[in-house]
C-alpha cells in the first residue's frame with residue numbers, strides 16, 4: 001500500500017503527549033509533510049474525564065483547526081487506528097487540509113485522513129472550541145494519558 005496522509009490536530013502533534021508514538025519506528029513510518037489547517041471549520045473540544053481532544057464531525061462550526069500532516073505507511077496507519085480505538089472512539093475520516101505557505105503563494109491543499117468523532121453527547125458542541133490544541137494550554141484541562149486511566 002502506498003503511504004496515506006494523516007492530519008493530526010491533538011495529542012499526536014509535535015510537542016504533545018503522544019507525539020513519540022509517531023516517531024517510534026517499531027510502530028511503522030511517519031514522515032512530516034507540513035503544518036496546516038482544515039479547509040472547513042470544525043468544533044475541536046476537550047471533553048470527558050480524561051480531557052481528550054476531539055474534533056467533532058460537525059463541519060461549519062468552530063475554527064479551521066491547526067495541525068500537522070504526516071505521510072504514514074500501512075503499519076503506522078494500523079497502529080494509529082488501534083491506538084485511537086478506531087472506529088469505536090474516533091472515526092478516521094477524510095478532510096481537506098490547507099498547507100501553510102508563503103504569504104501570497106497559491107494555496108496548496110491535501111486530501112488527508114483525520115481522527116474525528118461522529119457520535120458524542122450533544123452538550124459537547126457547547127464546550128469551548130479550540131483552534132490549535134495544546135495539552136498545556138490556558139484552558140487548564142490537562143490530558144490524562146492512557147496509562148493513568
Ligand code: PCA
Nearest residue numbers: 008009010011012013115
Ligand atoms: N490524537 C489524534 C486525534 C486526537 C488525539 O489526541 C490527533 O492528535 O490528531
